[in-house]
Amino acid sequence: MNFKLKDIVPQLITVLAVVLVFGFFTYNAQINMENRGIDFGYGFLSQESSFDVQFSLIEYDGSHSYFRAYLVGLLNTILVSVIGIIIATILGVIVGIARLSPNYLINKFAAFYVEFFRNIPLLLQIFFWYFAALRALPLPQDAEAMFGVFFLTIKGLYVPAFIWQNFNIFIYSIIAAIIAIIVIRAHAKKVQENQGKQIPVFLISIGLIFILPLLSFLIGGVRLSFEVPVLKQLATTSFIYEGGVSLPPELIALTLSLSLYTATFIAECVRAGIQGVGKGQKEAAASIGLTPNQVLKLVIMPQALRIIIPPTTNQYLNLTKNSSLAAAIAYPDLVLVFAGTALMQTGKAIEIVSITMFTYLTLSISISILMNWYNKKIAIQEK
């Protein structure tokens, strides 16, 4: 070991600087909290919150604890992110493929979409949908039914509610179908590698995923009925819909703008991925007699996905983080419920902001770990 001063000094100075800054902050925070009579601690989480949240996935009212309020916000954030990710992926893939279309009009149309939506700040888009576009919708009493059961009004979208009997059996049947598909896929792969026979896995999978849940209806005692929203008059000019599920306009505006915005970035990732696969690969695959479908499935997509997935993961993370803009239009997400209302009521700035940030960090890191795992799985395995 030969310690050189030049190796040690920079590290020591950096660490010292970091420690000093943090120490300075902590010291000040302690003095400030003493002066203002605030005590540090997470005990408030179990106290009664005494505020209401308009839209929540779990049962919640003012008598529940702050922790429950935190859960409500977290679930709402996850809800928006999941819906947004699904729509953005579908839209992004379609637009990304359209960008590569030989058809001039489709190509330009997709390019216009991408250039238009990604160059306007997301917050502005959310405001536009929420304050301008959705405000132009009809009042509940004037709304016309879409397909007879959906009602799109200024107060939100009303859709029929599913009323299940023995819902758990239905879920079990789906889980069983998925497990069966995984097993069959593994088996089919083995058979193909050992004997060269191909089992029609795709058809079997489709069959399984439909037949098993259907069986649960026929013999498992699962019943499904719909509850269609019905217009109800509260006062002479005040109407609401009763029954069914109501999606608040905040949720609609948020998912719409998040997915339209993120889809542009995903589209670019998809385009880059498909363009990144060499032309020779396609020609080589065709020349050994693969059908166009097989070329796409076995040669192009596996290689393109390898390029597409890392940047797309980043976009998913961005979407999740951008969902915090919900606070601007009062959609009760984590930031609004917890870092907004709860912080105002308790005044526990440090605790609440740190919990909020830690939650987002956990969400981001877990998505990226998941995607890294998948990425590693499909990476080129060099022998």
Added chain:
Amino acid sequence: MSNINFLKPDRTNLNTFLYLGSFLFFISILDVFLNSFFRLNLTGFLPNFLSFLLPLILGFVGLYFIRIEYSGIKNLDLLNKHINTNNFNAVLSLLIIFIIIKSLPPILSWFVIDASFAGDTKDVCTGSGACWTYIKVWMRRFMYGMYPNAEQWRINLSFVALVLLGSVGYFATDKFKKYLTLYYVVIYPLIAFLFIFFFISGGPVFFDFSYGIIAAILSIIIGFFIPSKFKFYYFLIIPLALYVILKYFLFFEEYIELGKLDGLNWVETGAWGGLSLTFIISFFCLIFCFPIGMAFALGRRSEFPLIRYISVGFIEFWRGVPLITVLFMSAVMFPMFLPEDFFIDKLVRAIIAISLFEAAYVAEVIRGGLQALPRGQYEAAKSLGMGYWKMHIFVILPQALKLVIPGIANTFLALVKDTPLIFVVGLLEIVGMLNLAKTNPKWLGFAMEGYVFAAIIFWIICYAMSKYSYNLEQKYKTDR
């Protein structure tokens, strides 16, 4: 004439198919056009369903007839190649053409034909179109926020001066070109800062922070003449010593008042706003986040494990949290971390927060560039006897930065698009001002116009930036 098979258009009956096909295609477009622009329904006599679908069917058949390969007519071949390769593409092309024709009249009438431009009260806006009068009346607020009308020339003058000073690079002769980097990295930001602080806000020149700036610049300039053997220790001590000397021995409190420009009122940052605030914030965050990001990118690739871990922690932390919570932190949590009598303006706090946040993204982009450089570059630089800093400044960074121009441009675009979020700390740039104007009782109901106006402005800025970065990328593209 040979026998015609209408299901298989071919070259032998080229003219028949061409005339028939283009006639049908023309009819279908004309039908939609008349329907959309003049509310005429040519096919109104047909049942509803058929009348709706007829243009599509006619157009489809028409396009099918003119889809003849190698027809020998240049334009027809081009048309077939671009919009009419197969049935599926033909239908999609038709749909897009119809959508464009259908959506043009409502958009045009809302934007121009039914819109009101004149007047300066809400009363002129009676039509069904947009009320651009609203934008006209509120223009000053959207551009300058609550900045006093009589003082707005200060913002205009500063911006013009800064743009002129910023464009020096285009006019520099070869003799001065080598100093441009120094100018843009050190001197120009300082001038910009002085302009903004001294002129737009009307503050005194000599205050704590400016000692720091002067100390840093002086030490960098002297640093050029220090032999590299002592450089490391020099930079440890001198900046701090200079700061102390400047603050406690050279300038005294009485200079503070002396430095203030006569006749300029102090305009507090709470009154700043509108588009000019967007520019100010983007500009400073851009200037600050770049060196910070570069430092952390180098830190992440450093040989010293402690520095590497700290850099990774910094980068991953900021990349993992949303900007809105960072701003929340700067608004409610940060004041708790400072001594009680120590006050930092909320604009400065917002700029610090956004800079640190974007710096993490810049760091990752630059790291990508550093990793993409072949090892040979490092080895060659080392074999020439270059030290760490010399190697990075003269060999590695110029190449790495050239590689990551698109990535950096994207980060800066994201930065500009993130500025509206400063509403969290109570600053109102253009989107915030729109929300304020929207709730003014005299001007209710014009949300759409405001958002469309802001969207157009942002779109122009962002699109111009992305095109510029594309040009830059092409200009600096080097083959390896």
